[in-house]
Amino acid sequence: MSEAAGRCLALSGGVGGAKLALGLSRVLPPEALTIVCNTADDFDHLGLRVCPDLDTVMYTLAGVSNRVTGWGQAHETWSFLEALSQLGGETWFRLGDRDLATHVERTRRLRNGESLTAVTDALCRALGVEAKVLPMTDDPVRTVVGTSGGELSFQHYFVRDRCAPAVTGFRFEGVDAARPAPDFLAALEEDATAVIVVCPSNPFVSVDPMLALPGVEAAFRNSPAPVIAVSPIVGGQAIKGPAAKMMEELQMPVTAAAVARHYRERDLLDGFVVDHADAGEAAEIEREGLPTLVTGTVMESLADRERLAREMLDFARSIAAPDRRP
Amino acid sequence: MSEAAGRCLALSGGVGGAKLALGLSRVLPPEALTIVCNTADDFDHLGLRVCPDLDTVMYTLAGVSNRVTGWGQAHETWSFLEALSQLGGETWFRLGDRDLATHVERTRRLRNGESLTAVTDALCRALGVEAKVLPMTDDPVRTVVGTSGGELSFQHYFVRDRCAPAVTGFRFEGVDAARPAPDFLAALEEDATAVIVVCPSNPFVSVDPMLALPGVEAAFRNSPAPVIAVSPIVGGQAIKGPAAKMMEELQMPVTAAAVARHYRERDLLDGFVVDHADAGEAAEIEREGLPTLVTGTVMESLADRERLAREMLDFARSIAAPDRRP
Numbered sequence: 001m002s003e004a005a006g007r008c009l010a011l012s013g014g015v016g017g018a019k020l021a022l023g024l025s026r027v028l029p030p031e032a033l034t035i036v037c038n039t040a041d042d043f044d045h046l047g048l049r050v051c052p053d054l055d056t057v058m059y060t061l062a063g064v065s066n067r068v069t070g071w072g073q074a075h076e077t078w079s080f081l082e083a084l085s086q087l088g089g090e091t092w093f094r095l096g097d098r099d100l101a102t103h104v105e106r107t108r109r110l111r112n113g114e115s116l117t118a119v120t121d122a123l124c125r126a127l128g129v130e131a132k133v134l135p136m137t138d139d140p141v142r143t144v145v146g147t148s149g150g151e152l153s154f155q156h157y158f159v160r161d162r163c164a165p166a167v168t169g170f171r172f173e174g175v176d177a178a179r180p181a182p183d184f185l186a187a188l189e190e191d192a193t194a195v196i197v198v199c200p201s202n203p204f205v206s207v208d209p210m211l212a213l214p215g216v217e218a219a220f221r222n223s224p225a226p227v228i229a230v231s232p233i234v235g236g237q238a239i240k241g242p243a244a245k246m247m248e249e250l251q252m253p254v255t256a257a258a259v260a261r262h263y264r265e266r267d268l269l270d271g272f273v274v275d276h277a278d279a280g281e282a283a284e285i286e287r288e289g290l291p292t293l294v295t296g297t298v299m300e301s302l303a304d305r306e307r308l309a310r311e312m313l314d315f316a317r318s319i320a321a322p323d324r325r326p
Numbered sequence: 327m328s329e330a331a332g333r334c335l336a337l338s339g340g341v342g343g344a345k346l347a348l349g350l351s352r353v354l355p356p357e358a359l360t361i362v363c364n365t366a367d368d369f370d371h372l373g374l375r376v377c378p379d380l381d382t383v384m385y386t387l388a389g390v391s392n393r394v395t396g397w398g399q400a401h402e403t404w405s406f407l408e409a410l411s412q413l414g415g416e417t418w419f420r421l422g423d424r425d426l427a428t429h430v431e432r433t434r435r436l437r438n439g440e441s442l443t444a445v446t447d448a449l450c451r452a453l454g455v456e457a458k459v460l461p462m463t464d465d466p467v468r469t470v471v472g473t474s475g476g477e478l479s480f481q482h483y484f485v486r487d488r489c490a491p492a493v494t495g496f497r498f499e500g501v502d503a504a505r506p507a508p509d510f511l512a513a514l515e516e517d518a519t520a521v522i523v524v525c526p527s528n529p530f531v532s533v534d535p536m537l538a539l540p541g542v543e544a545a546f547r548n549s550p551a552p553v554i555a556v557s558p559i560v561g562g563q564a565i566k567g568p569a570a571k572m573m574e575e576l577q578m579p580v581t582a583a584a585v586a587r588h589y590r591e592r593d594l595l596d597g598f599v600v601d602h603a604d605a606g607e608a609a610e611i612e613r614e615g616l617p618t619l620v621t622g623t624v625m626e627s628l629a630d631r632e633r634l635a636r637e638m639l640d641f642a643r644s645i646a647a648p649d650r651r652p
Binding site: 046047048073076077079080081082083084086087088089096097098099100101102104105107108111122123126127 | 372373374399402403405406407408409410412413414415422423424425426427428430431433434437448449452453
């Protein structure tokens with residue numbers, strides 16, 4: 001896909017999504033890429049607004065992400081957390097000193113009346129990120145994880161309890177009253193959008209919150225641009241995060257095909273991308289009527305990220321104008 | 327003064343006051359010492375409540391103060407400020423990574439509805455400070471500095487503009503509606519208080535805000551306990567901070583005697599302490615009817631702090647039951 005071929009709208013959660021977003025940012029001109037990030041795992045901690053997925057994408061595109069932890073910044077120091085611990089403060093959520101600047105500055109600007117869209121844009125510009133990075137909404141939406149032991153806020157489930165509780169379902173508090181961020185809606189509706197990419201992110205807690213925003217699923221179904229998802233499940237495992245564990249606990253087969261079905265049953269996809277490890281499943285998915293690209297989806301190197309981005313864009317271009325309407 | 331002789335109530339600003347407070351904390355049992363700190367130079371910065379004098383006293387008593395800067399913590403790192411600078415945030419007020427934990431935790435607790443008294447107590451306990459450290463009030467009072475170029479908030483004058491503007495006067499916004507912190511009032515009124523110490527702090531912006539709180543000057547005048555002030559001016563200079571510069575700009579002689587007069591004209595003192603360098607002035611102050619102790623008041627070592635504390639307490643004990651009422 002060349003610049004003239006239109007814009008790419010990518011939906012991303014954290015690490016996996018950010019890797020593909022980085023690949024896309026390196027094969028597309030900046031003005032041709034919009035990355036919408038899940039904000040349903042945002043939370044207020046120590047009085048600060050923390051936006052893990054936005055930050056992972058922002059730091060990754062800025063080249064300052066911490067590749068060891070998968071969150072936060074590289075070259076980080078931990079004096080704040082040490083001192084906070086001495087003061088008896090809450091330290092289960094690991095906030096590095098550099099990372100903290102993002103949360104303090106964002107919180108200050110939000111309190112000042114700026115939208116999360118505007119704040120994200122300002123932070124990205126300051127860090128030299130050229131692609132447009134957006135929150136899915138400027139309104140508060142919060143994932144609540146149903147578990148066998150009761151409901152948990154997402155970060156309590158994810159970080160504090162290390163995904164140990166067995167999940168029974170999810171709800172996205174506030175989503176019915178939330179509006180997609182204006183630039184997200186615009187990208188969904190504008191003719192210049194040539195492809196919509198669902199990055200290899202957790203279907204339940206990264207992608208579904210974005211899809212649950214009023215109007216987004218309908219926009220996906222009505223979009224003239226093909227919608228392509230990249231499977232976060234490779235060879236029956238999640239590259240990172242609890243997606244595989246969740247699928248098991250939700251009594252789903254832990255397969256790329258099950259991910260495809262998860263989106264397909266809502267008639268949202270025009271194409272799917274799986275890893276070579278799942279070539280067998282690709283045939284099954286195609287039999288069900290969904291064009292499927294088989295390639296290397298495990299992004300270890302920067303070259304991997306760029307190659308997958310390119311192949312995925314070519315694949316999108318190869319798909320005929322979609323007609324998913326009944 | 328022995329434990330049985332009653333309690334010491336000390337009023338402190340930042341560095342100079344904290345030095346004497348440390349001395350007092352080492353010669354008195356913890357339950358015999360209450361230190362009230364100026365909060366009129368507190369301010370909200372980046373959405374965080376910063377209390378410079380409370381923190382300097384707390385850090386000093388906890389043994390974690392930064393003796394080079396005179397503010398903040400020792401063994402500090404600066405990653406937060408570096409990252410904030412990259413984000414285009416405000417960096418004129420130097421917040422270290424460790425120091426930041428204090429502000430974040432305090433702000434969180436204040437937003438949670440705790441009083442500044444309660445928060446200060448919790449932070450001090452966490453840091454192992456045994457003496458009682460109090461804010462002068464739980465209500466907002468803010469020093470506004472009148473300058474030849476107009477009014478400035480205190481931290482803009484003090485830190486951002488490095489005390490460069492010539493001062494014309496001061497007002498303490500909110501002071502008329504503020505109540506002294508309950509434990510401050512109680513210490514002023516209780517019989518067990520055997521001495522009230524005005525530490526060698528800036529008379530205009532550290533001590534006067536405390537005195538301006540409703541009822542405090544009257545309590546000083548009515549107190550059966552002697553009120554002793556230690557001069558922050560030694561040999562015509564301030565050991566630290568803008569006191570001398572301010573006196574000059576306010577057309578006052580830059581002398582210990584002028585400091586004594588500043589408090590005496592309001593009939594607040596029963597005794598005064600000056601440095602050997604000002605022995606000549608001591609005679610002048612005594613002629614005006616105020617008992618004056620001449621000793622070494624420049625506190626370089628820990629031993630200096632302890633010695634001055636002891637001598638000052640002995641001096642207080644030597645002063646007859648005060649009768650300053652007309």
